[in-house]
Amino acid sequence: xxxxxxxxxxxxxQRQKRLTILDAALEVFSKNGFRGxxxxxxxxxxxxxxxxxxxxxxxxxxxxxxxxxxxxxxxLTPLEALSEGGDPISEIRLYxxxxxxxxxxxxxQSRLFNNEILQGAPHIIDLLDGELKNLVxxxxxxxxxxxxxxxxxxxxxxxxxxxIWATTQHYADFDVQVCAVLGKEKAINKRFERAQKHLDxxxxxxxxxx
Amino acid sequence: xxxxxxxxxxxxxQRQKRLTILDAALEVFSKNGFRGxxxxxxxxxxxxxxxxxxxxxxxxxxxxxxxxxxxxxxxLTPLEALSEGGDPISEIRLYxxxxxxxxxxxxxQSRLFNNEILQGAPHIIDLLDGELKNLVxxxxxxxxxxxxxxxxxxxxxxxxxxxIWATTQHYADFDVQVCAVLGKEKAINKRFERAQKHLDxxxxxxxxxx
DNA sequence: TTAATTTTTGACCATTTGGAAAAATATTAA
DNA sequence: TTAATATTTTTCCAAATGGTCAAAAATTAA
Numbered sequence: 001x002x003x004x005x006x007x008x009x010x011x012x013x014q015r016q017k018r019l020t021i022l023d024a025a026l027e028v029f030s031k032n033g034f035r036g037x038x039x040x041x042x043x044x045x046x047x048x049x050x051x052x053x054x055x056x057x058x059x060x061x062x063x064x065x066x067x068x069x070x071x072x073x074x075x076l077t078p079l080e081a082l083s084e085g086g087d088p089i090s091e092i093r094l095y096x097x098x099x100x101x102x103x104x105x106x107x108x109q110s111r112l113f114n115n116e117i118l119q120g121a122p123h124i125i126d127l128l129d130g131e132l133k134n135l136v137x138x139x140x141x142x143x144x145x146x147x148x149x150x151x152x153x154x155x156x157x158x159x160x161x162x163x164i165w166a167t168t169q170h171y172a173d174f175d176v177q178v179c180a181v182l183g184k185e186k187a188i189n190k191r192f193e194r195a196q197k198h199l200d201x202x203x204x205x206x207x208x209x210x
Numbered sequence: 211x212x213x214x215x216x217x218x219x220x221x222x223x224q225r226q227k228r229l230t231i232l233d234a235a236l237e238v239f240s241k242n243g244f245r246g247x248x249x250x251x252x253x254x255x256x257x258x259x260x261x262x263x264x265x266x267x268x269x270x271x272x273x274x275x276x277x278x279x280x281x282x283x284x285x286l287t288p289l290e291a292l293s294e295g296g297d298p299i300s301e302i303r304l305y306x307x308x309x310x311x312x313x314x315x316x317x318x319q320s321r322l323f324n325n326e327i328l329q330g331a332p333h334i335i336d337l338l339d340g341e342l343k344n345l346v347x348x349x350x351x352x353x354x355x356x357x358x359x360x361x362x363x364x365x366x367x368x369x370x371x372x373x374i375w376a377t378t379q380h381y382a383d384f385d386v387q388v389c390a391v392l393g394k395e396k397a398i399n400k401r402f403e404r405a406q407k408h409l410d411x412x413x414x415x416x417x418x419x420x
Numbered sequence: 421t422t423a424a425t426t427t428t429t430g431a432c433c434a435t436t437t438g439g440a441a442a443a444a445t446a447t448t449a450a
Numbered sequence: 451t452t453a454a455t456a457t458t459t460t461t462c463c464a465a466a467t468g469g470t471c472a473a474a475a476a477t478t479a480a
Contacts, residue, residue, distance in 0.1 A: 013427095017427095031329065031330070032245060032329065033243045033245065033325075033329075034246070035242060035243065035245060035246030036243055036244070036245030036246055036329075038466080038467060038468085039467075039468065039469085040466090040467075040468095048428080048429095049428065049429050049430085050429090050468090050469085051428075051469085051470080051471090052427075052428050052429070054468085054470085055426095055427070055428075059468080059469080060468070111328055114324070114328060115243075115328060117383070117384050117386055117387055118243075118321055118328075118383060119241065119242065119243075120241070120386055121386045121390075125386070125390070128390035128391070132391060133390055133391050133393070136391045153415065155408060155411055156407075156408045158392060159405060159408035159409075160408070160412075161391075162380055162381075162388060162391075162405075163377050163409070163412060165380070165384075166376040166379070166380035166384070167372075167373050167376045167377060169376070170372055170373075170375070170376035171372075173324070173327070173328060174327050174372075174375075174376070176327055176330055176331045176335070176338070177327055177338055180331075180335070180338035180342065180343055181338070181342060181343050181368060181371075181372075182368060194369060195369060195372075197366075198366045198369035198373070199369075199373070201365055201416070202365060202370075202373060202412075202416045203416075205363065205415055205416040206412045206413075206415040206416045210420075223457095227457095248437060248438085249437075249439085250436090250437075250438095258458080259458065259460085260437095260438090260439085260459095261439085261441095261458075261459065261460085262457075262458055262459070264438085264439065264440085265458075268439095269438080269439080270437095270438070270439090
């Protein structure tokens with residue numbers, strides 16, 4: 001009955017339990033948003049009792065916080081991988097591909113992020129202003145350089161990145177709408193395959209130097 | 211103390227009051243989502259008491275429903291305007307422009323819509339499967355025709371539409387992130403002006419026949 | 421084995437929230 | 451004016467929800 005006060009899980013069992021809770025919470029939060037989710041729902045989803053959840057996390061907020069923190073790490077990886085060394089077009093294509101794969105493989109995280117931004121990003125505004133801005137500034141500089149060297153058609157590098165974010169995340173966040181418009185027949189793999197081809201074509205056409 | 215049961219407001223006063231409530235509700239819902247919003251918040255925002263809200267709308271649901279209904283009407287207008295008669299490139303450019311203007315002028319509606327979709331579109335799934343799909347099918351056909359006639363470079367028309375939706379709505383829904391990345395300095399008009407130029411360039415490059 | 425410790429849960433509490441009832445106030449019709 | 455009607459608010463309630471507590475159960479240490 002003593003509360004866990006360690007931040008870092010000790011035993012394998014504890015770590016496992018926390019992961020179970022986080023996964024359940026991701027499921028629930030991504031579907032209903034923070035305020036729309038209840039600890040009961042999370043407990044239900046995780047298959048354990050509500051007080052047991054509060055044994056591992058001291059509040060609903062804390063679960064959400066850890067979820068968001070883990071998310072951001074994963075979220076920035078693809079852009080971090082964009083490197084000056086490679087071929088510009090290939091680098092951008094790869095970035096788009098990676099981003100779209102994340103939308104396909106981690107739609108819940110994508111929606112969680114979308115939700116957080118919609119609410120005004122209360123928990124990560126510092127991260128956006130700091131780490132994210134820095135990263136984008138750095139990569140925008142690389143892209144600008146490529147353009148100046150004539151290896152990439154000129155567009156605003158910041159808005160280019162926005163466009164890539166928007167188009168790829170759309171397939172996770174607006175999945176319901178995409179499915180409705182395309183009709184039921186399209187399987188998820190087929191859908192993302194087409195999206196992949198489309199976005200590749202779209203951006204390559206816009207960025208290839210003629 | 212008798213409840214209003216008419217759907218259509220009668221007097222000018224009533225209509226005005228309902229509009230006030232709807233506007234307040236839009237403000238609150240778009241910020242916190244349906245479950246995250248309380249009637250009290252709406253009442254506060256509208257500057258009237260909670261029961262007075264329930265005098266004009268019988269439940270929180272009903273307010274939300276009317277909001278969504280009004281939204282959808284407005285939301286489909288730009289795509290409806292895309293007409294076979296005009297010059298393909300001009301038509302697409304105009305559509306993008308209109309869509310972006312909506313993101314600029316009606317960001318709350320955009321976020322409300324985003325929220326609704328994120329939750330799985332419980333209130334408008336029928337509309338998406340029906341009216342929206344029909345409309346998109348129709349316009350996709352026009353776009354396809356243009357492509358076959360060689361007046362537009364070939365891309366998947368459905369995914370093209372998705373890309374336009376995604377990129378334009380991004381500036382409303384992810385405004386916090388956009389502002390963070392661009393830094394505080396950019397005024398809203400400047401921001402949208404650049405976005406406008408960028409998207410115009412991006413899609414024209416991708417769609418113009420070489 | 422028994423004692424100590426950790427984990428889990430049932431019962432409970434305080435607050436919030438959607439909504440109802442009815443009284444009070446304002447407005448309109450006579 | 452007065453009576454009828456429409457509007458607004460004060461008061462209240464029942465359900466939902468975040469979180470506590472102590473006891474039960476399981477696990478580990480001796």
